[in-house]
Amino acid sequence: MENIDKLLEMVGLMFEGAGLTLEIFFTTLVFTLPLGLLVALIRLSKFRPLSFLMEVYIWLMRGTPLMLQLLFIYYALPIVADIRLPDFSAAIIAFVLNYAAYFAEIFRGGIQSIERGQYEAAKTLGMTYVQTMRRIVLPQVIKRVLAPVSNETITLVKDTSLVYVLAMNDLLRTARTIVQREFDMTPFLVAAVFYLVMTLVLTKVFKKLEQHYAVYDE
Amino acid sequence: MEMIKAVGIRKSFKDVEVLKGIDLTVNKGEVIAIIGTSGSGKSTFLRCLNRLEVITGGSVTIEGEQLAGEENGRVVYASEAEARRICSKMGMVFQQFNLFPHMTVMENLIEAPMIVKKMKREEILPIAENLLAKVGLSAKADSYPSQLSGGQKQRVAIARALAMSPDIMLFDEPTSALDPELTVEVLKTIRDLAKEKMTMVIVTHEMAFAREVANRVLFVDGGRVVEEGCPEEIFGNPKQERTRAFLNNML
Numbered sequence: 313m314e315n316i317d318k319l320l321e322m323v324g325l326m327f328e329g330a331g332l333t334l335e336i337f338f339t340t341l342v343f344t345l346p347l348g349l350l351v352a353l354i355r356l357s358k359f360r361p362l363s364f365l366m367e368v369y370i371w372l373m374r375g376t377p378l379m380l381q382l383l384f385i386y387y388a389l390p391i392v393a394d395i396r397l398p399d400f401s402a403a404i405i406a407f408v409l410n411y412a413a414y415f416a417e418i419f420r421g422g423i424q425s426i427e428r429g430q431y432e433a434a435k436t437l438g439m440t441y442v443q444t445m446r447r448i449v450l451p452q453v454i455k456r457v458l459a460p461v462s463n464e465t466i467t468l469v470k471d472t473s474l475v476y477v478l479a480m481n482d483l484l485r486t487a488r489t490i491v492q493r494e495f496d497m498t499p500f501l502v503a504a505v506f507y508l509v510m511t512l513v514l515t516k517v518f519k520k521l522e523q524h525y526a527v528y529d530e
Numbered sequence: 531m532e533m534i535k536a537v538g539i540r541k542s543f544k545d546v547e548v549l550k551g552i553d554l555t556v557n558k559g560e561v562i563a564i565i566g567t568s569g570s571g572k573s574t575f576l577r578c579l580n581r582l583e584v585i586t587g588g589s590v591t592i593e594g595e596q597l598a599g600e601e602n603g604r605v606v607y608a609s610e611a612e613a614r615r616i617c618s619k620m621g622m623v624f625q626q627f628n629l630f631p632h633m634t635v636m637e638n639l640i641e642a643p644m645i646v647k648k649m650k651r652e653e654i655l656p657i658a659e660n661l662l663a664k665v666g667l668s669a670k671a672d673s674y675p676s677q678l679s680g681g682q683k684q685r686v687a688i689a690r691a692l693a694m695s696p697d698i699m700l701f702d703e704p705t706s707a708l709d710p711e712l713t714v715e716v717l718k719t720i721r722d723l724a725k726e727k728m729t730m731v732i733v734t735h736e737m738a739f740a741r742e743v744a745n746r747v748l749f750v751d752g753g754r755v756v757e758e759g760c761p762e763e764i765f766g767n768p769k770q771e772r773t774r775a776f777l778n779n780m781l
Contacts, residue, residue: 429628437641438618
């Protein structure tokens with residue numbers, strides 16, 4: 313009986329941890345996808361200074377560890393810029409900025425893979441740049457970037473576990489706390505199952521999207 | 531009425547001048563065929579008319595409105611919005627069709643009228659259905675471009691351009707990417723447009739077609755118009771040696 317109570321308590325705690333993990337995951341995704349697209353479009357713009365700025369931004373984000381960026385925003389910003397952020401906000405900002413760089417490169421590749429003829433056809437039909445992007449180019453880009461975007465998204469689920477450095481009780485840190493307290497390895501297994509379920513759901517979602525876009529060939 | 535007036539069109543890519551001053555005036559209802567070898571500049575010239583290429587010299591006027599012209603030796607274009615409005619009088623058909631692969635045939639036709647002209651779906655739908663019937667593809671309205679043959683794709687591309695009700699149609703080698711047996715159906719569609727007195731400029735390798743459908747033929751070589759005249763003159767009795775050599779090679 314005592315064991316079952318303990319197990320229930322453990323699973324309850326881990327559900328709370330998983331809740332935080334999912335909260336970080338979805339909040340990041342909601343902000344980072346549009347930001348990534350924006351960065352890609354600016355990076356592709358003909359205005360050199362802005363394009364170069366985006367190149368530098370992408371280099372910084374991809375060139376330093378995500379954990380370092382987390383630590384910087386949470387611990388160093390208060391000192392160098394007098395900006396103090398709560399742990400959740402700091403984590404979201406770090407994840408959004410970091411992932412936007414990766415998504416930007418995926419989107420850039422996708423946008424550049426669209427044939428020039430598509431732009432020309434849109435232009436001769438009188439469409440503006442914005443109309444061309446929104447109606448002709450980006451809908452085709454989505455199909456082409458689905459696989460790499462799904463990769464990044466699944467990586468993000470697992471990268472959320474880095475928030476342990478900010479002492480946030482996400483799924484993995486909760487599991488570790490219980491393991492250290494109870495000298496029982498089960499929480500690690502439970503955590504693994506939680507992550508696997510999350511990524512399985514994502515895999516299914518992306519498979520659905522791929523099927524949706526499979527109605528046309530290129 | 532002068533639909534297109536192009537004067538002294540020059541175009542350089544980096545240091546290479548591919549157009550060395552081409553003039554063309556197209557009157558309402560005229561069909562102009564532009565012939566010449568690959569690399570002669572004929573496609574580039576066509577693309578200069580609707581600013582797919584930016585000219586480096588000369589002027590382009592469409593239905594009396596200046597798209598581009600020289601001021602103090604430099605080419606100045608109309609503002610982006612003006613240029614877009616002026617060019618919307620011309621529809622274009624490409625060698626590679628350039629249909630939108632993520633849209634059905636019907637969606638390809640109604641997209642620009644809805645997005646650019648802000649027409650309502652129920653306004654443009656009957657027009658688009660008529661156009662599809664005209665090019666003989668009513669049955670393909672819900673197909674995607676990838677499900678069509680090359681000839682069908684090109685006919686959809688023609689219908690798509692016509693859906694914007696242009697006054698002028700530009701054709702850039704419309705049959706060059708097609709198997710010979712498929713060119714027939716595309717040429718028929720263009721011939722029908724000629725009968726309806728559509729103003730057209732056609733860059734083509736189809737000499738027989740050019741001879742049949744054009745009111746005037748331009749032979750372009752080395753970025754210049756070498757010879758210009760009615761089809762009987764150009765094909766029957768070319769005056770220039772280079773025209774003769776080119777036509778002999780084509781036959």
